[in-house]
Amino acid sequence: xxxxxxxxxxxxTGGSRGIGRAVAKVLYHAGARVIxxxxxxxxxxxxxxxxxxxxxxxxxxxKDVKKLFRVVDRLDxxxxxxxxxxxxxxxxxxxxxxxxxxxELNLFSAVEVTRAALPLLRKSKGCIVNIASDVGRRPFDMGxxxxxxxxxxxxxxxxxxxxxxxxRVNAVAPGPVVTGSWSPAxxxxxxxxxxxxxxxxxxxxxxxxxxAVKCGYLNGAVCGVDGGAVRTP
Amino acid sequence: xxxxxRSRAPELxxxxxxxxxTGGSRGIGAAVARAxxxxxxxxxxxxxxxxxxxxxxxxxxxGAALKGDVGREADSLIAAVVKNFGRLDxxxxxxxxxxxxxxxEDLDAVTDEMWDEVLDTDLRGTFRCSRAAARVxxxxxxxxxxxxxxxxxxxxxxxxxxxxxxxLGMTKSLAMLLAPRxxxxxxxxxxxxxxxxxxxxxxxxxxxxxxxxxxRFGKPDEVGQLxxxxxxxxxxxxxxxxxDGGEARV
Numbered sequence: 062x063x064x065x066x067x068x069x070x071x072x073x074t075g076g077s078r079g080i081g082r083a084v085a086k087v088l089y090h091a092g093a094r095v096i097x098x099x100x101x102x103x104x105x106x107x108x109x110x111x112x113x114x115x116x117x118x119x120x121x122x123x124k125d126v127k128k129l130f131r132v133v134d135r136l137d138x139x140x141x142x143x144x145x146x147x148x149x150x151x152x153x154x155x156x157x158x159x160x161x162x163x164x165e166l167n168l169f170s171a172v173e174v175t176r177a178a179l180p181l182l183r184k185s186k187g188c189i190v191n192i193a194s195d196v197g198r199r200p201f202d203m204g205x206x207x208x209x210x211x212x213x214x215x216x217x218x219x220x221x222x223x224x225x226x227x228x229r230v231n232a233v234a235p236g237p238v239v240t241g242s243w244s245p246a247x248x249x250x251x252x253x254x255x256x257x258x259x260x261x262x263x264x265x266x267x268x269x270x271x272x273a274v275k276c277g278y279l280n281g282a283v284c285g286v287d288g289g290a291v292r293t294p
Numbered sequence: 295x296x297x298x299x300r301s302r303a304p305e306l307x308x309x310x311x312x313x314x315x316t317g318g319s320r321g322i323g324a325a326v327a328r329a330x331x332x333x334x335x336x337x338x339x340x341x342x343x344x345x346x347x348x349x350x351x352x353x354x355x356x357g358a359a360l361k362g363d364v365g366r367e368a369d370s371l372i373a374a375v376v377k378n379f380g381r382l383d384x385x386x387x388x389x390x391x392x393x394x395x396x397x398x399e400d401l402d403a404v405t406d407e408m409w410d411e412v413l414d415t416d417l418r419g420t421f422r423c424s425r426a427a428a429r430v431x432x433x434x435x436x437x438x439x440x441x442x443x444x445x446x447x448x449x450x451x452x453x454x455x456x457x458x459x460x461x462l463g464m465t466k467s468l469a470m471l472l473a474p475r476x477x478x479x480x481x482x483x484x485x486x487x488x489x490x491x492x493x494x495x496x497x498x499x500x501x502x503x504x505x506x507x508x509x510r511f512g513k514p515d516e517v518g519q520l521x522x523x524x525x526x527x528x529x530x531x532x533x534x535x536x537x538d539g540g541e542a543r544v
Contacts, residue, residue: 222540226507229540236529256473256531265529272523278484278512279520280540289473289532292466294445294544 065275067092069187070135074122074174075143077104079240080192083263084140084270086112091271093138098122098129122170126177136181138274141171141214142192152205160206167210171217179225188229190273191218192266195236195287198294201254215283222281229280231273235266236287256289306334307526312379314372316340316364316423317389319348321488322439322517326386329518330525331355338375340364340389364389364419372426383434384525385427387420390439390457394493397450408453416457421464428472436472437524438465438480440534442542445482462534469532477531479524484538486512507540 071088075081076097089095089112098120099105105117120129122143144167148159171191182189196203197211211234218232237251238261252259269286273279285291308330315327318339331337337357341348348359358378362371364387375382396408424436443451444458461480469478485491485502491511494502503510520537524530536542 219543222543223507226540227509229508256469257477257529258474259529261529265527268523268527269530272519276516276519276523276537278508278516278537278539280508281538281543282536284535285533286527286530287533288529289469289477292469292532292534294534 063090064092066138069137070094070096070133071138071140071274072096072098072133072136072174072178073140073142074098074170075145076140077101077108077117080235080238080263080266081140081142082108082111083267084142084192085115087264087267087271088138088140088274089113089115091275096133098125098143122174123165126170126173129174130177133178133181135185136178137185137187139175139178139182139187139189140192140270141174141189143170143174144192144210146203146207149204151202155204155206160209163204163206164210164213167207168213168217171214175221179228182225182228186227188231188274189218189221189225190270191215191230191232192270193218193232193234193283195234195285195291198234198283198285199291218283219281226280229277231279231281232283233266233269233273234283234285234287234291236261236285236290238263238266252288254290255287259288261286261288307522308384309334311335311383311525312338312375312381313384313386313525314338314340314360314375314382314423314427315386315388316371316419317342318386319344319351319359322483322486322514323386323388324351325514325518326388326521327351327357328355329515329522330384331357333522333525335384335525336379338378340371342389363415364423365414368419368422368426372423372430376430381432382427382430384437385423385431385434386437386439386521387423387461388439389419390416392490394490396453397490399449401452404453412453412457413460416454417460417464420461424464424468424478428468428476431476434476435525436468436476436478437521438478440465440480440482442482442484442536442538442544445534445536445544446542465534466532473531477524477528479530479533479535481517481520481524482534482536482538482542483517484512484536484541486514486517488514505541506538510539512537512539
């Protein structure tokens with residue numbers, strides 16, 4: 062069995078569900094001590110039941126970062142996964158409050174968590190993996206605010222890769238992965254924009270995160286895991 | 295409630311797979327071949343001139359060494375892999391020319407011979423091997439090798455950057471043409487401890503390394519890690535994975 066992360070501590074934000082849960086699971090099975098945080102206590106418990114002996118912290122990354130880092134005592138791997146689409150509309154229907162809310166959830170939360178984690182990550186010469194999105198590389202009709210926030214997260218990744226060294230910073234940019242309640246029509250539409258003509262699995266994204274954690278020369282990279290939906294940098 | 299166990303049944307990820315790594319006698323190619331063999335694949339490496347070195351590398355992991363010029367003999371090379379191992383699942387187009395003479399800032403020093411030599415191997419070889427492999431693969435992976443100058447340009451490497459930029463475009467087009475049967479990706483490598491890094495003086499090495507955020511050159515085994523990830527990933531295609539220690543950030 063893979064025990065390559067034995068002795069390492071990982072924090073996965075939004076780790077109770079979806080991609081975050083799969084990431085927590087793969088890091089756990091590679092031997093890491095895993096801390097997850099999430100807003101919903103029930104999902105946190107369900108994640109622990111599925112994965113095993115992990116540490117669960119009920120916390121909203123938009124406002125509970127201080128509280129979260131009272132639990133995080135050491136840190137080698139930070140996965141900024143928390144995020145999501147709160148609404149869905151074109152540019153004219155997306156007001157500035159919606160933009161602010163999307164940026165709070167998808168970009169500023171990662172900034173705050175990273176700032177709080179940095180002293181621990183510098184001490185451990187650790188690494189950060191940001192979960193971006195294929196629409197952050199090439200905008201698609203997922204709302205202008207969401208696309209721009211994810212593009213911001215990608216830019217932040219590349220910026221920090223230079224400034225924070227030797228702490229490595231990479232992004233994984235997933236394409237359409239069905240995690241919530243998607244309609245069959247939504248799934249078909251999402252699958253059709255990939256070359257593989259299918260949506261991805263949370264495990265496929267988690268494998269890329271594990272690779273990014275383990276490969277010591279990967280830094281400032283944006284790892285597309287999207288069935289070929291986006292092929293630009 | 296009993297917590298799930300961490301242990302999983304040991305299973306080599308590439309068990310039953312056959313891989314060909316072109317230009318596999320040393321350096322990056324040899325490291326990729328070793329990584330695949332350690333993951334359970336049967337591995338053939340290809341060489342053009344260095345027979346003894348290639349054979350020693352292949353022997354080190356129980357693989358085969360196959361002679362052939364990828365720009366001219368791709369079809370017979372792929373046929374030889376199938377003859378030896380019965381199938382082909384993974385092709386790594388690693389063969390490339392590394393001639394110090396082709397590294398120059400003087401445009402007038404670029405000769406047609408340099409152009410032909412570099413493009414014949416790095417570009418035509420990658421295309422011909424990929425096409426031949428796609429004919430025999432049921433499902434599979436093609437992994438190409440490109441380099442940072444293809445993305446950013448490089449004063450001393452115009453011919454090389456042209457060839458490697460061609461590989462970028464070829465990767466994406468092949469990914470579209472061969473989906474969903476075959477996944478095609480490329481590794482855009484920065485400064486890895488092989489090839490041109492070996493030509494540098496100690497002072498140059500120090501200066502180059504200091505421009506890399508992680509503060510060092512990459513190791514061939516780290517390229518092996520990336521190649522293995524791509525060889526195992528069924529939902530990654532048409533992608534360019536930059537592996538450069540954070541030097542380019544593109």
